[in-house]
Amino acid sequence: MTAAVGVTAWRASQVASQWVRETLAASSAAQGRVERQRLTDLRLMTRFTAADPSFAAYVTETDPTSARDLLLERQREVECDLMIALDPRGRVRARTDRAATTDEDLAGDPLVAGALEHGESSGLMRDGNRYWTAAVVPMTAGQESLLGFLIAGLAVDDELALDVGRGSGADVAYVALGSEPRVVASTLGDDPGVLQSITRLAVASRGRSAPSRLSVGGRTWAVEVTPLGGASGGANGGVVAVTLASLDRVLTPFRRIERVLVLVGLLSLAGAFVISWLLSRRVTRPLEQLADAAEAAREGNYDLALDHGGDDEVGRLARAFRGLLGELRDEREMEAYLGALSRSLPEAEPAPSADGDLLKAGRELAGRYEIVSRLGSGGYGVVYKARDRQLQDTVALKVLRPGVGEHGALEAIKEELRIARRITHRNVLRTHDFGEADGVAFISMEFVRGMTLRELLEHTARLPHSVALRLSRQLLAGVEAAHRMGVVHRDLKPENLILDSSGVLRIMDFGIARAARIRGTPGDRNTVVGTLGYLAPEQLDGHPGDVRSDLYACGAVLYEMFSGARPFTAVDSNELWYRMQNEDPTPLTQVAPETPPDVTRIVMHALERDPARRFGSASEMLEALGKVEG
Amino acid sequence: MAIAVPAFPSATDSLRGRVVLEDRGKASAEVAAAIVYFVPDQRPAVAAPVRAEITTRNRRFAPRTLAVPVGSSVSFPNEDPIQHNVFSLSPGNRFDLGRYGKGESRGTKLSTPGVVRLFCNVHRDMAATVLVLDTPYYARVGSQGEFSIDGAPAGPGTLHVWHPRAEPWQQPVVLPLDDALDVRLSVTLPAVPAHFDKFGRPYRDDAGETYR
Numbered sequence: 065m066t067a068a069v070g071v072t073a074w075r076a077s078q079v080a081s082q083w084v085r086e087t088l089a090a091s092s093a094a095q096g097r098v099e100r101q102r103l104t105d106l107r108l109m110t111r112f113t114a115a116d117p118s119f120a121a122y123v124t125e126t127d128p129t130s131a132r133d134l135l136l137e138r139q140r141e142v143e144c145d146l147m148i149a150l151d152p153r154g155r156v157r158a159r160t161d162r163a164a165t166t167d168e169d170l171a172g173d174p175l176v177a178g179a180l181e182h183g184e185s186s187g188l189m190r191d192g193n194r195y196w197t198a199a200v201v202p203m204t205a206g207q208e209s210l211l212g213f214l215i216a217g218l219a220v221d222d223e224l225a226l227d228v229g230r231g232s233g234a235d236v237a238y239v240a241l242g243s244e245p246r247v248v249a250s251t252l253g254d255d256p257g258v259l260q261s262i263t264r265l266a267v268a269s270r271g272r273s274a275p276s277r278l279s280v281g282g283r284t285w286a287v288e289v290t291p292l293g294g295a296s297g298g299a300n301g302g303v304v305a306v307t308l309a310s311l312d313r314v315l316t317p318f319r320r321i322e323r324v325l326v327l328v329g330l331l332s333l334a335g336a337f338v339i340s341w342l343l344s345r346r347v348t349r350p351l352e353q354l355a356d357a358a359e360a361a362r363e364g365n366y367d368l369a370l371d372h373g374g375d376d377e378v379g380r381l382a383r384a385f386r387g388l389l390g391e392l393r394d395e396r397e398m399e400a401y402l403g404a405l406s407r408s409l410p411e412a413e414p415a416p417s418a419d420g421d422l423l424k425a426g427r428e429l430a431g432r433y434e435i436v437s438r439l440g441s442g443g444y445g446v447v448y449k450a451r452d453r454q455l456q457d458t459v460a461l462k463v464l465r466p467g468v469g470e471h472g473a474l475e476a477i478k479e480e481l482r483i484a485r486r487i488t489h490r491n492v493l494r495t496h497d498f499g500e501a502d503g504v505a506f507i508s509m510e511f512v513r514g515m516t517l518r519e520l521l522e523h524t525a526r527l528p529h530s531v532a533l534r535l536s537r538q539l540l541a542g543v544e545a546a547h548r549m550g551v552v553h554r555d556l557k558p559e560n561l562i563l564d565s566s567g568v569l570r571i572m573d574f575g576i577a578r579a580a581r582i583r584g585t586p587g588d589r590n591t592v593v594g595t596l597g598y599l600a601p602e603q604l605d606g607h608p609g610d611v612r613s614d615l616y617a618c619g620a621v622l623y624e625m626f627s628g629a630r631p632f633t634a635v636d637s638n639e640l641w642y643r644m645q646n647e648d649p650t651p652l653t654q655v656a657p658e659t660p661p662d663v664t665r666i667v668m669h670a671l672e673r674d675p676a677r678r679f680g681s682a683s684e685m686l687e688a689l690g691k692v693e694g
Numbered sequence: 695m696a697i698a699v700p701a702f703p704s705a706t707d708s709l710r711g712r713v714v715l716e717d718r719g720k721a722s723a724e725v726a727a728a729i730v731y732f733v734p735d736q737r738p739a740v741a742a743p744v745r746a747e748i749t750t751r752n753r754r755f756a757p758r759t760l761a762v763p764v765g766s767s768v769s770f771p772n773e774d775p776i777q778h779n780v781f782s783l784s785p786g787n788r789f790d791l792g793r794y795g796k797g798e799s800r801g802t803k804l805s806t807p808g809v810v811r812l813f814c815n816v817h818r819d820m821a822a823t824v825l826v827l828d829t830p831y832y833a834r835v836g837s838q839g840e841f842s843i844d845g846a847p848a849g850p851g852t853l854h855v856w857h858p859r860a861e862p863w864q865q866p867v868v869l870p871l872d873d874a875l876d877v878r879l880s881v882t883l884p885a886v887p888a889h890f891d892k893f894g895r896p897y898r899d900d901a902g903e904t905y906r
Contacts, residue, residue: 116897117893118891118892118893122777122816125793126777126793126795127777129776130777130795133775134776134816137817
């Protein structure tokens, strides 16, 4: 702002000095032009009037009254301010400004003297207090006889000053020097202070000066002094023209601009303060909220509302924190739910050993694992709780059924597991190792104390919406992590999903299904029926299945979690097989009308028979689930 | 002024009427400068010369118009404080009285019938007209334009009305007339006719030569 004001002031002074130069030059030119024009016109007009012999004879020969009368008439006609008829020796015969006094002699006037000597003259003429631009011309009868002289004059008055000033934009004052210097005429009115200052300046200039400054009563001018009236316009007794260029006038717009600049600057500053305060409020308010929420969360309250925030860092932080709070809330709710549920469950019984135990408790395997108890059995084998002596940890050992590893399938399982082990995600059960000992092939895995989703579903007709939604998200999060690593599960089903006591869902058996099938045997008929409901139609056609097959399976699991029912119902596996390949699943809205429409949409979308019409990826489906309220 | 010289016993009582001078649709008071004269077809006896005066006063000729019989003398007393120079360039009656001042009077004899235009050589705006007539039956109209000529002979003749600012008007009439005449004139000429100074040169041309 200071810079702007400074630049304006600097520019103003530049423009002002330029304007002063131009104005003074223009005024000087106008002064010269008007003066020359006045003299030229006067000479012409005076010669013309004097050339009329009747006029000349009349004003020189008649009585003063008659002469004055005619002079007045001519003066009116030619619109000058003064006419004087002189006799051949320069004595006044008649003059228009007053009745002629006897024996008034103008022979001593420099202008008249010039005419007496040279026949004609023109220039500045003084008469008492008055000044005239005048021409003196002889009046003759015939060629020789001189009758007298005719003087015509134009007053040096305010009108002349205005005339000169009008052409240049400057003020003009005519100052008579001499014994009593004074302003004779000006465009400046009659302020005595101003006129006195101008008079002093004119006297000091001694007739001519370079431009200088004059300040009177708060007004400032650039001033130049030039002599007026040629021949008689000397330093002493002459008249000088004082040209005044008003700096106030030229600087006024700049002063106004300066004021506006200062005002605008102050307003901008004030505006900037307000805006930055508002901006800082925008940043600090969400931060305050976050801090409040964090403190509340420490105290166990996860339900504080948070604004959505923008796209900036604070917005991201808010979203992340909201997600964190959501997870904490989920976890706590799940924990509460599962806690309540587990209290209502009957005491866990030892799993029936219908399939026959492959290993007895207490048996040692591979010199490393001690079988603790049997946890359950699946399509590919029996799962035991075991003690890993090497790592001093409890693990789960999945002992593959004899025959699963035939025809080189074990090598394929190893290869698949090698990849699957790389998946590290809280919703994917860690697979530790693959081993073979004493003719038994086994996989060691992370041991989780909890229950499978299947067990949960068996004890409760249908999961509460919020629990189902949270489990769904965990399922998809795990699947998405696996898919990102290029691992497809191909046999997702409630039996493969373990929930621990805090409600964390883990997906088991990544990489096993395909490898186990390499031999081309779907296992015994019961096993097939048990998992048939979650296989995608293309898998039923013999297709190995891809990520979209997993999404189909997820859809089936979700269907069951939200409704407590399976997508297809059939009396036997043959009918189920047929219906899954040829029919659409029973609409979710039909079996569970209270399911939110967006959940229904997601589930049914995942259950499309044509893989191309399902979600394109797990992350896509996870994102859709993330948007579901609840 | 009406000078009637009864020349015939059969003179009519009077020839009466009224002149109206219209200036832009209005009756002008300048009508008072009009002169009415009757010229019988049978030439009457010539009127006796008279002495008349036109004064220069306030830089004007007064009266502006004058009718005199042939051979009359007109004098021009100057009542102004300034000098005038009365002259005329009218054919047959040229004269130049020169400059003279207040209280002086100079005169001339007008011996040729016709219109004599008078001017001042000093003051261009001064103008007057003298009608030099060879009939005794003439009169200046009154302030309202009314006129009355006495003693004109019965019989045919021409009635003339002359005004310095209107075209000359004339009409054959047979006296005596039963009714008063109404004569309508219109202003068509300037107050001061264009003229030269006594040397036959233009006065200084001040019309276009304005100063400043």
